[in-house]
Amino acid sequence: MTRLGAVLAIVLAIPSSPVVLTASVVPAATAASFAAVVPVPVSAVPAAGVTYQITSATTVYAEPGSATAQAVATFLATQLRRSTGYALPVADAPSSTPGDGISLLLSGAPATVGPEGYQLTVAANTVAIRALQPAGLFRGLQTLRQLLPPEADATTVQAGPWPVPGGTIVDYPRFAYRGMMLDVARHFFPVATVQRLIDQIALYKINTLHLHLSDDQGWRIAIDSWPNLAAYGGSTAVGGDPGGSYTKADYQAIVAYAAARYITVVPEIDMPGHTNAALASYAQLNCNGVAPKLYTGTSVGFSSLCVPLELTYTFVDDVIRELSAITPGPYAHIGGDEAASTPAADYTYFMNRAQNIVAAHGKTAIGWHDIVKSDELPSTVAQFWGTTSSDSNVAAAAANGTKVLMSPANLAYLDMKYVRKTKLGQTWAGLIEVDKAYSWNPGAYLTGVGEASVLGVEGPLWTETIRTAADIDYMAFPRLPALAELGWSPWSTHNWTAFAGRLGAQGPRWKVMGVNYYHSPKITWPTGS
Numbered sequence: 409m410t411r412l413g414a415v416l417a418i419v420l421a422i423p424s425s426p427v428v429l430t431a432s433v434v435p436a437a438t439a440a441s442f443a444a445v446v447p448v449p450v451s452a453v454p455a456a457g458v459t460y461q462i463t464s465a466t467t468v469y470a471e472p473g474s475a476t477a478q479a480v481a482t483f484l485a486t487q488l489r490r491s492t493g494y495a496l497p498v499a500d501a502p503s504s505t506p507g508d509g510i511s512l513l514l515s516g517a518p519a520t521v522g523p524e525g526y527q528l529t530v531a532a533n534t535v536a537i538r539a540l541q542p543a544g545l546f547r548g549l550q551t552l553r554q555l556l557p558p559e560a561d562a563t564t565v566q567a568g569p570w571p572v573p574g575g576t577i578v579d580y581p582r583f584a585y586r587g588m589m590l591d592v593a594r595h596f597f598p599v600a601t602v603q604r605l606i607d608q609i610a611l612y613k614i615n616t617l618h619l620h621l622s623d624d625q626g627w628r629i630a631i632d633s634w635p636n637l638a639a640y641g642g643s644t645a646v647g648g649d650p651g652g653s654y655t656k657a658d659y660q661a662i663v664a665y666a667a668a669r670y671i672t673v674v675p676e677i678d679m680p681g682h683t684n685a686a687l688a689s690y691a692q693l694n695c696n697g698v699a700p701k702l703y704t705g706t707s708v709g710f711s712s713l714c715v716p717l718e719l720t721y722t723f724v725d726d727v728i729r730e731l732s733a734i735t736p737g738p739y740a741h742i743g744g745d746e747a748a749s750t751p752a753a754d755y756t757y758f759m760n761r762a763q764n765i766v767a768a769h770g771k772t773a774i775g776w777h778d779i780v781k782s783d784e785l786p787s788t789v790a791q792f793w794g795t796t797s798s799d800s801n802v803a804a805a806a807a808n809g810t811k812v813l814m815s816p817a818n819l820a821y822l823d824m825k826y827v828r829k830t831k832l833g834q835t836w837a838g839l840i841e842v843d844k845a846y847s848w849n850p851g852a853y854l855t856g857v858g859e860a861s862v863l864g865v866e867g868p869l870w871t872e873t874i875r876t877a878a879d880i881d882y883m884a885f886p887r888l889p890a891l892a893e894l895g896w897s898p899w900s901t902h903n904w905t906a907f908a909g910r911l912g913a914q915g916p917r918w919k920v921m922g923v924n925y926y927h928s929p930k931i932t933w934p935t936g937s
């Protein structure tokens with residue numbers, strides 16, 4: 409259907425609606441295109457001349473009898489009600505054949521889409537997202553969002569119209585784990601800031617949010633059996649900025665908000681190094697029985713839990729037990745990086761015990777790749793954060809079956825400056841412009857760590873220099889979408905020029921969403937975005 413035809417169709421369908429009549433004379437919101445979706449889908453075939461229009465008569469249908477499909481449908485309707493002003497009722501789909509409207513169905517998707525994939529078909533009268541699992545419906549919805557004009561992501565009513573380009577997409581991820589890490593220890597971020605970030609990353613099919621909950625400068629999660637950790641250890645942040653910590657209810661609110669967007673939270677308690685805040689909170693955790701002062705600087709490698717002390721393991725067990733009880737996801741991250749103050753033999757002994765404590769509480773351990781120096785449990789995931797493309801210890805672990813999460817600091821770190829003059833961030837792993845962030849193959853980057861050994865990718869945002877939600881935006885966008893595409897899209901689609909075009913198309917949407925992104929000169933951003 410042409411745009412004029414579509415507008416006429418709306419007017420004919422609901423002649424009494426003044427809002428729609430107005431829409432027909434207001435300059436159209438820019439239609440998005442199949443060529444603008446990030447991450448690029450596995451397969452996208454546009455149907456020339458076909459457009460679906462969301463109108464005041466549109467219904468959002470969900471798989472009958474599926475509360476989860478209904479919840480995903482409500483998620484879509486809630487957002488679109490805000491921006492379109494339409495009623496957009498949610499109803500059970502009348503049959504497995506979609507009627508007029510947008511249908512979210514748990515039938516009819518090809519088996520190849522797996523647990524997170526989907527098939528999206530856009531015809532003149534219907535949009536159908538079909539998936540095997542609700543997670544696939546949610547991911548498909550993010551593609552649908554990107555096919556709508558950017559104004560669809562506004563929080564206030566916009567003029568429309570609301571065209572969706574016609575065609576068929578079949579799409580599923582390359583890697584199971586596509587994450588971002590937020591360091592809430594160096595600076596503390598309130599629940600609302602974390603939830604805002606969750607909304608932003610969901611749009612790029614990120615499925616994991618790793619929270620770095622403890623470090624030398626602050627302890628950010630309430631632990632009932634060790635209340636001083638949050639009460640005292642959480643009172644500081646880098647540079648004397650305000651501290652803070654999450655109550656268990658706060659943390660659960662973040663977890664639930666993420667879960668509603670099919671994002672798993674991975675909590676990290678970094679140990680045995682990066683523990684000054686804990687050591688300052690409890691004198692008895694220190695080998696000499698003396699609590700150090702709270703710390704607000706940015707050095708690393710000076711603190712260590714007391715490995716020979718049995719109370720250390722009571723502490724670790726209590727913390728992991730309480731945290732695991734409020735974490736529905738499969739993982740607990742136990743850090744293990746930069747333990748420069750822990751003797752090598754102690755490090756191995758400690759990390760072995762810590763991994764077993766994690767297992768005893770029903771979780772799978774993730775550690776920074778330094779953990780491969782200990783005797784790993786076969787299930788433990790090593791998060792690679794090095795700056796070179798070969799690491800013999802990590803390669804040996806991979807050969808033994810260890811899965812590796814790829815976060816090479818010189819490519820995936822979201823706290824590195826883009827260019828020398830970037831005000832925020834650090835430079836120790838180099839400068840990372842968006843083309844560099846896109847320039848590597850996670851499944852073939854690290855010598856001896858092939859595709860089958862790679863669990864996925866994660867972009868860590870350390871926050872020594874990051875203090876506000878706007879700062880988070882600036883460092884994550886546009887690099888996080890680049891990483892998201894490396895994690896989701898088949899390597900055969902990898903093409904900087906094409907990606908740069910797709911990425912530029914996100915600018916107007918970020919503008920509407922209020923994302924304070926870095927206007928990289930490597931990208932042609934549409935005027936006004």
Ligand code: TNX
Pocket residue numbers: 708745746776793821823834870871872
């Ligand atoms: C290294 S990367 C760290 C963090 C810092 C970061 C700053 C890693 C596992 N440890 O403690 O925040 O550099 O870029």
